[in-house]
Amino acid sequence: MKIKEMVPKLDAADRSVGPPTDPDVLIDVRGLRTYFHVMDGTVKAVDGVDFSLKRGQTLGLVGESGCGKSVTALSILQLIDIPPGEIAGGEIWFDGRDLLKMTTDQIRHVRGADIAMIFQEPMTSLNPVFTIGDQISEAIILHQHVNKKEAMSRAIEALAAVGIPDPARRVKQYPHEMSGGIRQRVMIAMAISCNPKLLIADEPTTALDVTIQAQILELIKELQVRTGAALLLITHDLAVVAETVQNVAVMYAGRIVETGPVEDVLLSPKHPYTQGLLNSIPALHKRGRELDVIRGVVPNPFRMPPGCKFEPRCPYAWEHCREAEPDLLVPPGTHDKSRCFLQAPENATRRQVFDRATVATVRGVIG
Amino acid sequence: MQSSNGTSPNKDGATSAGVAGVKSGNSGAPLLEVHNLRTYYPIRGGILRRHIGDVHAVDDVSLSINRGQTFGMVGESGCGKTTFGRTILRLERATAGTVSMDGQNVLALQGQDLKFMRRRMQLIFQDPYGSLNPRMPVSDIIGEGLLAQADSENRWGDRAIRDQRVGDFLEAVGLRRDYSRRYAHEFSGGQRQRIGIARALSLNPEFIVCDEPVSALDVSIQSQILNLLSELQRQFNLTYLFIAHNLSVVQYFCERIGVMYLGKLVEVADTDALYAHPRHPYTVALLSAIPVPDPRVRKKRLVLKGDVPSPANPPSGCRFHTRCWLRERLGNPEVCSTVDPPLMDMGGGQMSACHFADKVSAEAADEAAARQSVVDTAVAES
Numbered sequence: 140m141k142i143k144e145m146v147p148k149l150d151a152a153d154r155s156v157g158p159p160t161d162p163d164v165l166i167d168v169r170g171l172r173t174y175f176h177v178m179d180g181t182v183k184a185v186d187g188v189d190f191s192l193k194r195g196q197t198l199g200l201v202g203e204s205g206c207g208k209s210v211t212a213l214s215i216l217q218l219i220d221i222p223p224g225e226i227a228g229g230e231i232w233f234d235g236r237d238l239l240k241m242t243t244d245q246i247r248h249v250r251g252a253d254i255a256m257i258f259q260e261p262m263t264s265l266n267p268v269f270t271i272g273d274q275i276s277e278a279i280i281l282h283q284h285v286n287k288k289e290a291m292s293r294a295i296e297a298l299a300a301v302g303i304p305d306p307a308r309r310v311k312q313y314p315h316e317m318s319g320g321i322r323q324r325v326m327i328a329m330a331i332s333c334n335p336k337l338l339i340a341d342e343p344t345t346a347l348d349v350t351i352q353a354q355i356l357e358l359i360k361e362l363q364v365r366t367g368a369a370l371l372l373i374t375h376d377l378a379v380v381a382e383t384v385q386n387v388a389v390m391y392a393g394r395i396v397e398t399g400p401v402e403d404v405l406l407s408p409k410h411p412y413t414q415g416l417l418n419s420i421p422a423l424h425k426r427g428r429e430l431d432v433i434r435g436v437v438p439n440p441f442r443m444p445p446g447c448k449f450e451p452r453c454p455y456a457w458e459h460c461r462e463a464e465p466d467l468l469v470p471p472g473t474h475d476k477s478r479c480f481l482q483a484p485e486n487a488t489r490r491q492v493f494d495r496a497t498v499a500t501v502r503g504v505i506g
Numbered sequence: 507m508q509s510s511n512g513t514s515p516n517k518d519g520a521t522s523a524g525v526a527g528v529k530s531g532n533s534g535a536p537l538l539e540v541h542n543l544r545t546y547y548p549i550r551g552g553i554l555r556r557h558i559g560d561v562h563a564v565d566d567v568s569l570s571i572n573r574g575q576t577f578g579m580v581g582e583s584g585c586g587k588t589t590f591g592r593t594i595l596r597l598e599r600a601t602a603g604t605v606s607m608d609g610q611n612v613l614a615l616q617g618q619d620l621k622f623m624r625r626r627m628q629l630i631f632q633d634p635y636g637s638l639n640p641r642m643p644v645s646d647i648i649g650e651g652l653l654a655q656a657d658s659e660n661r662w663g664d665r666a667i668r669d670q671r672v673g674d675f676l677e678a679v680g681l682r683r684d685y686s687r688r689y690a691h692e693f694s695g696g697q698r699q700r701i702g703i704a705r706a707l708s709l710n711p712e713f714i715v716c717d718e719p720v721s722a723l724d725v726s727i728q729s730q731i732l733n734l735l736s737e738l739q740r741q742f743n744l745t746y747l748f749i750a751h752n753l754s755v756v757q758y759f760c761e762r763i764g765v766m767y768l769g770k771l772v773e774v775a776d777t778d779a780l781y782a783h784p785r786h787p788y789t790v791a792l793l794s795a796i797p798v799p800d801p802r803v804r805k806k807r808l809v810l811k812g813d814v815p816s817p818a819n820p821p822s823g824c825r826f827h828t829r830c831w832l833r834e835r836l837g838n839p840e841v842c843s844t845v846d847p848p849l850m851d852m853g854g855g856q857m858s859a860c861h862f863a864d865k866v867s868a869e870a871a872d873e874a875a876a877r878q879s880v881v882d883t884a885v886a887e888s
Contacts, residue, residue: 203724203725203726204724318813318814319583320813321813348582348583348751349582349751349752349753349792349795349796350582350791350792350795350809350810351582351813352795352797353794353795353797353807353809353810354809354810356797357807357809375724375725376725376797377799378754378796378797378798378799379797380801381797381798381799381800381801381803382797382798382801401801402801402802405799405800405801406800406801406802415726416725416726417799418729419725419726419728419729420725420754420799421728421729421732421754421755421757421758421759422753422754422755422757422758422796423799424758426757426758426759426760426761426777427736429733429736430729430732430733430758431729432726432729432730432733433726433729434730436694436696436727504799504800505800
């Protein structure tokens with residue numbers, strides 16, 4: 140197709156086989172496809188996702204429910220139930236090894252040790268019948284081969300590191316004896332207890348109150364800097380992303396639709412969906428004035444639009460968007476990549492309307 | 507947006523121009539007045555299940571909401587904001603105080619009078635999944651309230667009349683008429699919330715308690731529902747008590763805001779005043795906790811330490827004193843831990859329950875400047 144010839148195609152260039160050449164790259168996900176085969180057909184929850192994360196860097200994965208952001212994280216850790224799930228394609232290079240080619244035993248040594256995850260629900264992701272000391276030391280004993288006593292003292296250290304007062308008493312308590320904020324701190328303590336190289340946080344503050352959310356975000360940022368771990372933060376909240384990470388990838392319908400440094404993506408969005416998400420932040424609007432909305436709903440996974448997956452909801456779409464799906468394009472003069480035909484050079488005229496709307500949106504963000 | 511194509515159910519005297527006038531100012535007369543409302547839950551213990559204490563869920567709350575106004579109630583989970591809303595609606599038993607709606611004492615009503623009052627005040631629930639009966643078609647979910655309130659005048663007991671009305675209100679909330687035959691599981695979260703709104707509206711209420719109506723929804727759907735709620739407010743001249751924990755939503759949606767902490771109302775003000783110059787240290791902390799979407803801003807936070815204390819055993823004096831940054835700054839004055847400060851008028855319609863309310867603004871600026879955030883320090887060290 141014409142557009143593909145004119146614009147350097149990133150996907151093709153990135154999808155070379157073999158480990159990444161840059162030793163600084165900690166994790167490199169290429170062409171990841173995770174499908175679920177259910178009664179009504181196949182749900183392509185993640186359909187061709189590429190991203191990489193350097194050591195000690197932070198990346199935010201943003202999108203609404205069902206966009207595939209959590210499935211991406213679970214695919215990295217291979218916590219997908221197979222069947223009905225299937226990792227239908229792609230490579231996940233972590234520290235020089237392809238996680239998707241590992242045996243169950245090999246991946247078990249990575250999980251919890253090199254890659255740790257903080258889950259959304261601090262209420263349900265802790266086991267109610269064990270003390271938190273038992274739960275933290277379980278991973279330490281497994282991965283660091285120490286005895287129970289040593290593991291318990293490391294668990295106490297980990298609890299102290301996440302700012303839990305009186306950790307020696309807390310290790311003997313059960314999850315129900317703690318508040319939501321403390322439980323989330325316990326989850327974080329568990330995650331950092333084996334000094335992971337990559338920390339995945341899946342909506343770590345969504346279930347918490349604002350004041351506790353502020354505490355937990357500060358804690359995650361502080362630990363990230365202190366331990367030098369890379370951070371993959373999954374969230375639906377653009378404001379949380381703005382405060383926490385360096386790079387961001389916006390997901391929609393199983394694909395990354397825009398990715399780049401956080402300043403570029405939030406202060407000059409290049410994809411209509413990112414623009415719509417920013418417009419949906421109520422505080423950026425005058426009271427009494429109608430909110431700009433992203434019309435409609437996410438597409439039915441069994442009846443995906445043939446062209447651009449955002450086309451049915453996109454205010455800028457034209458016929459071409461219905462027929463073909465864009466690749467991630469790099470608009471000239473930016474560090475951003477956007478999966479939108481508007482960013483192709485020949486559509487500059489159409490892009491003017493979009494750019495004007497972006498200016499108005501960003502004015503709201505800057506305030 | 508979700509236009510109802512002129513088929514929307516009529517309600518007298520709700521021309522959009524006239525109502526907009528009420529909305530923009532505080533000139534409307536009070537519709538709802540609450541005085542010294544308390545809702546306690548008994549704690550029982552021992553073999554005899556004796557009454558050994560109380561959970562002070564709502565403790566001495568007074569406020570008034572004008573007709574056509576949207577009053578926001580914010581606070582952390584467990585602060586009593588939902589219990590407050592439910593007590594007003596007579597869904598929880600009040601321990602003391604009065605609630606008057608249009609001059610009638612809601613808490614004293616009984617029998618037919620109470621039943622008639624229930625038509626006038628309705629509730630929209632937080633969870634669009636849990637609040638719709640999965641065994642009922644939408645026509646019954648919305649029609650149930652109509653059936654309960656049927657009388658010879660409205661003839662809602664008549665299936666045809668009821669179904670007509672259900673269809674009208676489905677259209678009013680932007681859904682198709684024929685959805686009335688479907689079941690809840692066939693709808694998305696946003697559509698379910700619209701059904702919940704249609705159910706609340708179908709009895710022609712004047713006052714609606716919206717209990718976190720958008721917090722379970724995705725961001726793009728959230729703004730659709732907020733737009734719908736504003737449009738319906740204009741169309742039906744509704745008064746909202748909007749309970750929420752998302753301060754960004756409240757800032758956009760509400761004209762006046764009450765901040766609750768451990769069952770007490772600690773500050774009440776018009777929205778712009780509250781966000782521009784909060785007069786209670788807890789409000790300052792809440793506002794400073796909101797993340798901002800501008801990545802270049804590195805906010806200096808007044809992060810509160812610890813968790814909310816238990817409402818079964820609230821701290822003495824000012825309930826916030828155990829976590830208060832202002833008290834610490836002022837050298838822990840004794841009055842904070844001994845005397846419970848009343849809600850005091852600060853002028854301009856702003857009220858604050860803090861012994862040092864006049865010092866809040868200046869001290870907040872100094873505190874924010876003084877307090878390097880933990881991260882900045884960590885970054886500097888590394």
